[in-house]
Amino acid sequence: MATTGRVLGVDGCRDGWVGVAPDPDGPRAYTAPDLRALVALAEGDGSVGLVGVDIPVGLLDEGWRLADQEAARALGARRASIFRTPVRAALEAPDHASGVRISARASGGGFSVQAWGLRVKVLEVDLLVRGGEDRVREVHPELSFARLAGRPALHPKKTWAGQQERLALLAAAGIDLTRLRGGTGSAAPDDVVDAAAVAWTALRLARGDAVSVPSPPQPAPYGLHAAIWV
Structure with a gap:
């Protein structure tokens, strides 16, 4: 997927989201409580053509996402950074225990408390992409x-x-994050570094150089695809 305009790499942080735009004159950081507001803030400095985000995009109705399984295998000692993403209905459950029961019926197993802790952000992005925001791609x-x-x-x-x-x-x-401009708010240092890494892959996506995990992307409901780009 080649595109024009600036790119934005995004990671979750304590108070919402932190983004890094790798502009030619140096990377610029942005923070906002929700992703739509973050993109709008970044667009104040120039049109954003593509948004990479470190959050699952493309939720299934049953089974497990191939993207999570293949990424975990590829990361070896760093595989613990990949959480198995449950089906949408499990994330919409009122509590983790209920979600695990739904997941067991739909996919044959439960999911971690850590994955449950991401549910608000996962569902936020899911609502955004199902609503037609086609610039967002999942990056780890x-x-x-x-x-x-x-x-x-x-x-x-x-x-x-x-x-x-x-x-x-x-x-x-x-x-070069020593040249970082803009504000990082309450984002932890590793959140900012992760957002910058996502931005690097977003640049690859914009040039048409990135590849998907899995390849080809796994079809998901609502006309979406479940894939991590790298």
């Missing part, structure tokens, strides 16, 4: 870093060594 930062390095990252992202490893990979790819 650890897959992006694995592509940059030619192997999965050596260190966990929240460690000092892990942060330095990822910052160096981004800088070598032309996204």
Whole structure:
């Protein structure tokens, strides 16, 4: 998928979302409580043609997403960063226990508390893309870093060594976060680094260079596809 305009890489953070636009004169950060507002804020500095987001896009009605399974296999020691995404009905349940029961009926198994903790953001993005927002693509930062390095990252992202490893990979790819402009609000440092990694893959998408996991993308309801781009 080749496109024009700026790109925005997005990651969830404590108070909503943080985005990084890898502009030619240096990366710029944005924060907002919801994704639609974040994109609108970024568009104040120029048209955004594509949005990469570190959140599942393309929820199934039954079974498990191939994207999560294949990404976990590819990441090796970093596979814990991939959560198995439950079906939409499970995420719409009133509580985790109810969601697990729905998931067991639809997919043959439950899902983690961590995956449940992402449900508000997952459903927010799901509503947005089902409503016709066609600029959004799913990206996982650890897959992006694995592509940059030619192997999965050596260190966990929240460690000092892990942060330095990822910052160096981004800088070598032309996204130097020491030049970051704009505000990062309450976003943790690793959220900002992850958003920048997503932005790198968004650039690849915009040029038509990115590949999907799985390939081809898995069809999903509402005319969507379930795939992580890298």
